[in-house]
Amino acid sequence: MNEFDLIQGYFNWKLNDASIELGVGDDAAIFNLDPGHQLIMSTDTLVEGIHFFKDASPIDIAYKSLAVNLSDIAAMGGVAKCYTLSLTLPKLDKDWLEQFSTSLKESSERFRVNLIGGDTTRGPLNITISMMGSIEINSAIKRSGASAGDDIYVTGSLGAAALCLKKINEGVKPSESELISLNKPIPRLELGSALRNIASSCIDISDGLEQDLSHILKSSNVGAIIYSDKLPLDNSVSNYVKDSNDWSLPLCGGDDYELCFTAGKSKRKKIKELSEGLKVRVTRIGVINNQKELEIVGYNGPKSSYQHF
Amino acid sequence: MNEFDLIQGYFNWKLNDASIELGVGDDAAIFNLDPGHQLIMSTDTLVEGIHFFKDASPIDIAYKSLAVNLSDIAAMGGVAKCYTLSLTLPKLDKDWLEQFSTSLKESSERFRVNLIGGDTTRGPLNITISMMGSIEINSAIKRSGASAGDDIYVTGSLGAAALCLKKINEGVKPSESELISLNKPIPRLELGSALRNIASSCIDISDGLEQDLSHILKSSNVGAIIYSDKLPLDNSVSNYVKDSNDWSLPLCGGDDYELCFTAGKSKRKKIKELSEGLKVRVTRIGVINNQKELEIVGYNGPKSSYQHF
Numbered sequence: 001m002n003e004f005d006l007i008q009g010y011f012n013w014k015l016n017d018a019s020i021e022l023g024v025g026d027d028a029a030i031f032n033l034d035p036g037h038q039l040i041m042s043t044d045t046l047v048e049g050i051h052f053f054k055d056a057s058p059i060d061i062a063y064k065s066l067a068v069n070l071s072d073i074a075a076m077g078g079v080a081k082c083y084t085l086s087l088t089l090p091k092l093d094k095d096w097l098e099q100f101s102t103s104l105k106e107s108s109e110r111f112r113v114n115l116i117g118g119d120t121t122r123g124p125l126n127i128t129i130s131m132m133g134s135i136e137i138n139s140a141i142k143r144s145g146a147s148a149g150d151d152i153y154v155t156g157s158l159g160a161a162a163l164c165l166k167k168i169n170e171g172v173k174p175s176e177s178e179l180i181s182l183n184k185p186i187p188r189l190e191l192g193s194a195l196r197n198i199a200s201s202c203i204d205i206s207d208g209l210e211q212d213l214s215h216i217l218k219s220s221n222v223g224a225i226i227y228s229d230k231l232p233l234d235n236s237v238s239n240y241v242k243d244s245n246d247w248s249l250p251l252c253g254g255d256d257y258e259l260c261f262t263a264g265k266s267k268r269k270k271i272k273e274l275s276e277g278l279k280v281r282v283t284r285i286g287v288i289n290n291q292k293e294l295e296i297v298g299y300n301g302p303k304s305s306y307q308h309f
Numbered sequence: 310m311n312e313f314d315l316i317q318g319y320f321n322w323k324l325n326d327a328s329i330e331l332g333v334g335d336d337a338a339i340f341n342l343d344p345g346h347q348l349i350m351s352t353d354t355l356v357e358g359i360h361f362f363k364d365a366s367p368i369d370i371a372y373k374s375l376a377v378n379l380s381d382i383a384a385m386g387g388v389a390k391c392y393t394l395s396l397t398l399p400k401l402d403k404d405w406l407e408q409f410s411t412s413l414k415e416s417s418e419r420f421r422v423n424l425i426g427g428d429t430t431r432g433p434l435n436i437t438i439s440m441m442g443s444i445e446i447n448s449a450i451k452r453s454g455a456s457a458g459d460d461i462y463v464t465g466s467l468g469a470a471a472l473c474l475k476k477i478n479e480g481v482k483p484s485e486s487e488l489i490s491l492n493k494p495i496p497r498l499e500l501g502s503a504l505r506n507i508a509s510s511c512i513d514i515s516d517g518l519e520q521d522l523s524h525i526l527k528s529s530n531v532g533a534i535i536y537s538d539k540l541p542l543d544n545s546v547s548n549y550v551k552d553s554n555d556w557s558l559p560l561c562g563g564d565d566y567e568l569c570f571t572a573g574k575s576k577r578k579k580i581k582e583l584s585e586g587l588k589v590r591v592t593r594i595g596v597i598n599n600q601k602e603l604e605i606v607g608y609n610g611p612k613s614s615y616q617h618f
Contacts, residue, residue: 004524021449022449022451025452025528026385026452026453027351027382027384027385027452027511027512027513028349028350028351028382028384028385028387028440029349029350029351030347030348030349030385030449031348032347032348033342033348035344038330038339038341039339039340039341039348039441040337040338041337041338041340041425041439041441042337042338043393043394043395043426043427043428043439044395044428045395045397045428045430045435045437046430047397047430047431047432047433047435048432049432050430050431051430072337073336073337075336075337076335076336076337076339078337084351084352084439085352086352086353086354086395086439088354088356088435116350117350117352118352119352119353121354121356121359121360122356122359123356123357123358123359123433123435124356124432124433124435126354126356126397126432126433126437128352128354128395128428128435128437130350130352130395130439131337132348133337135339137341140330140331142331142335143334143335143336144335203336204336211311215313219334219335
């Protein structure tokens with residue numbers, strides 16, 4: 001099978017977005033932006049043995065490759081539109097490709113994004129997706145907009161993906177819901193988009209709350225105080241923290257793909273309404289200040305969020 | 310060094326394009342398209358041991374990673390704008406990173422494109438660039454526009470990169486100019502852009518003329534006849550063909566990154582003027598017909614252009 005047949009066989013799906021003029025199958029894809037909109041673009045790579053285990057299901061790999069990229073678009077407040085896929089495969093495994101392709105197609109339909117191009121190469125398994133979204137001019141939520149006095153919020157709950165990973169690494173079987181936290185993070189696209197003109201800054205939590213909130217603080221040139229006892233935890237993480245008094249999983253664990261955002265106090269009612277309307281848990285965990293550092297009340301452990309190198 | 314420091318240290322360069330609102334350092338980049346323009350986007354990956362040798366210079370790897378992506382934008386007739394870089398590295402080698410970064414920055418300045426984001430991960434060396442360009446609405450040169458009677462052209466000369474690779478694989482030292490053909494292909498951006506509204510179809514030759522021209526034929530639902538004795542060859546390839554009577558290098562060798570395009574006969578004068586004005590060799594090698602296949606006069610050897618799997 002040559003590259004052309006591989007792409008035609010597994011990755012040339014019908015487009016369902018009229019703004020895409022040309023998708024898979026030429027030197028480049030072509031698409032149009034709505035008037036008054038800007039393009040937002042992000043890239044994330046998943047590598048075997050780093051971001052997923054060697055025997056991971058192609059179904060999970062495809063879902064997560066897409067979800068982590070969608071999460072970046074959500075963190076900007078954008079609407080995800082289309083993406084390219086660069087797939088480096090050690091061999092031509094038709095069964096693997098069939099499962100990967102089916103999962104990616106289903107996930108793309110679920111989140112209403114279209115695959116418009118990419119590259120397939122031979123080599124150690126590596127999946128890179130470049131996601132494009134659009135947003136009305138001047139309404140993207142950047143990391144740099146937090147001000148002293150703003151509330152700090154996180155979506156969903158924290159630490160379950162890290163707990164799952166910890167259990168797997170220790171040879172303990174994780175629960176079904178912990179596996180879902182690790183393998184099927186939900187990009188907060190609707191909430192992110194609804195937070196435009198409400199949130200003052202936003203980031204998605206991929207490397208751990210402590211590290212990712214610190215990026216907001218650095219970009220915004222502010223500090224913050226957060227309270228460990230306010231962190232939203234699901235039952236398993238809550239029990240783990242009670243038993244071990246180890247807050248590092250919800251504070252420094254990666255792979256949550258929840259949003260951490262800031263907003264002025266006047267927005268509390270609106271944010272509560274959004275949370276209820278979109279059925280996404282949103283928890284206020286602290287406040288921005290002028291101290292230029294991150295104080296975590298109730299936690300004295302090491303600050304060791306995920307380091308790539 | 311964490312990912313944040315790595316990016317800040319090696320890849321956060323000053324932007325020189327006012328249409329980019331936000332570059333490296335947030336969840337996603339933001340940029341604006343000029344009114345009346347469409348976005349074109351392409352992705353190409355280079356993998357160690359497949360696209361370059363294990364001991365390849367990071368200077369060459371950076372240049373080529375950018376050039377092969379620019380070549381795709383050139384083949385659409387677009388103007389290259391900005392790109393994301395996803396860099397998977399086996400280890401943090403500061404010397405390697407310094408050389409890679411310097412070369413990528415210089416190449417970006419040369420071709421007037423800006424790095425706006427990306428991802429760095431740990432794993433077997435893999436470089437994926439996603440390149441964005443813009444083009445006036447309805448003026449992209451697709452693979453699907455060739456018609457019977459159109460002339461077929463190629464830029465530059467063919468086969469030198471394949472000859473270089475062949476020599477290296479056989480333990481023969483290639484010449485300096487052959488090494489340049491392999492490591493420093495020149496994306497034909499100016500010519501590609503000038504061919505809008507002149508060329509009826511275009512592709513860049515990455516996998517070999519025979520295979521890539523066949524993509525035009527398939528997309529356009531036409532056939533073609535080309536003449537091996539009309540292929541533009543530099544001296545070393547010409548000598549090799551004379552000695553061996555083996556036309557497979559210029560016909561099926563990959564890595565040329567020249568453009569293959571078609572145009573109606575009425576455009577001959579204009580194309581000659583463009584070639585002279587832009588100082589890019591352009592050679593007419595055959596003609597499109599209705600036969601639905603590619604006939605190569607003067608060649609009976611195997612058609613074995615590069616296969617990715």
